[in-house]
Amino acid sequence: MSPTRQENRRRNLRRWAPRGAALAVLGLAATGCASNDLTRLGMPEPITDQAERVLSLWQGSWVAAFAVGILVWGLIAWSIIFHRKRSEQLPPQVRYNMPIEALYTVLPIVIISVLFFFTARDQAILLDTDEPADVNIEVVAFQWAWQFNYLDDKKENGGEVLFSETGIPNPDGTADPSTQTTLVLPEGATVHFDLHSPDVIHSFWIPAFGFKMDVIPGRDNAFQADLQDDSEGEYIGRCAELCGVDHARMLFNVTVLPQDEYEAWAAEQREEASQAELEAAEIEGNESGDAESGAAEPTEDVESGEGSGAEGAGAGGAGTDEEGTGSGGSDAEENEQ
Numbered sequence: 001m002s003p004t005r006q007e008n009r010r011r012n013l014r015r016w017a018p019r020g021a022a023l024a025v026l027g028l029a030a031t032g033c034a035s036n037d038l039t040r041l042g043m044p045e046p047i048t049d050q051a052e053r054v055l056s057l058w059q060g061s062w063v064a065a066f067a068v069g070i071l072v073w074g075l076i077a078w079s080i081i082f083h084r085k086r087s088e089q090l091p092p093q094v095r096y097n098m099p100i101e102a103l104y105t106v107l108p109i110v111i112i113s114v115l116f117f118f119t120a121r122d123q124a125i126l127l128d129t130d131e132p133a134d135v136n137i138e139v140v141a142f143q144w145a146w147q148f149n150y151l152d153d154k155k156e157n158g159g160e161v162l163f164s165e166t167g168i169p170n171p172d173g174t175a176d177p178s179t180q181t182t183l184v185l186p187e188g189a190t191v192h193f194d195l196h197s198p199d200v201i202h203s204f205w206i207p208a209f210g211f212k213m214d215v216i217p218g219r220d221n222a223f224q225a226d227l228q229d230d231s232e233g234e235y236i237g238r239c240a241e242l243c244g245v246d247h248a249r250m251l252f253n254v255t256v257l258p259q260d261e262y263e264a265w266a267a268e269q270r271e272e273a274s275q276a277e278l279e280a281a282e283i284e285g286n287e288s289g290d291a292e293s294g295a296a297e298p299t300e301d302v303e304s305g306e307g308s309g310a311e312g313a314g315a316g317g318a319g320t321d322e323e324g325t326g327s328g329g330s331d332a333e334e335n336e337q
């Protein structure tokens, strides 16, 4: 190398080094002054222990990607700045350089192996359902809404669930939260989800869980979530699998309540459901009585049935009891169209 070229290179370095350093400091400051939003790299704030794990995996993967990126960008910048074409003479070629070729092969294998190890480890933990759960919920995804059956409360006379939250697809297709089903959960609890679909493949997704799982007809998918102690709040839920023309309507709300408020809510649901069951039984009795006596005016009975019995009777809805019972049947039919 000629003395002038060496001189040039040194001058270049003097010129570019401070600029590069300034840029690096600016980059660091930009990340340092931002809130947690930026360090989460687009992930929602986690509300379960599992979501924390997913977040760590996500961040770790980005750190690895950035390390590779910075190395590659650095090499590109270095070549552009210090190795521009200066003459017609071909620079020294390094083809078939064994150490470099070996590095090209070994380094990606090492990177992929490390990423695979952490991914496989976390996946095994995320899919573990052995821990005894505090709350068991059957999620039924159907075209195009959700039903949440609270499995811990069964009807006294049979194995049916006592209460459920059943969504009705919003007829005008807008994302109006007031028409969406709400999944109510207690904070600090371990919740077990069983996922079932009577029609096509859906995907149960609560972004704040950092997790989604497909709901597949004929397959028993399940997972558990350990809700954190300070997770009280309102969250959103989505279907994350294109499941038909009204897929976009498959929205739901998630409300996480403190333990005592959840207990109160569940007690209220139990009470309402038992009441509705009683009324439904009464109506059935009346109807058979009317039929026997030949009464021609069942309108009053039907109306009262619609009002009070719809929620409880519709509980079997699209999931466990496709016909529905009493007036709930009309709801279930609507849902399926």
Ligand SMILES: [Cu+2]
Pocket (backbone or CB within 6 Å): 141, 201, 202, 203, 239, 240, 241, 242, 243, 247, 250
């Ligand atoms: Cu869906």
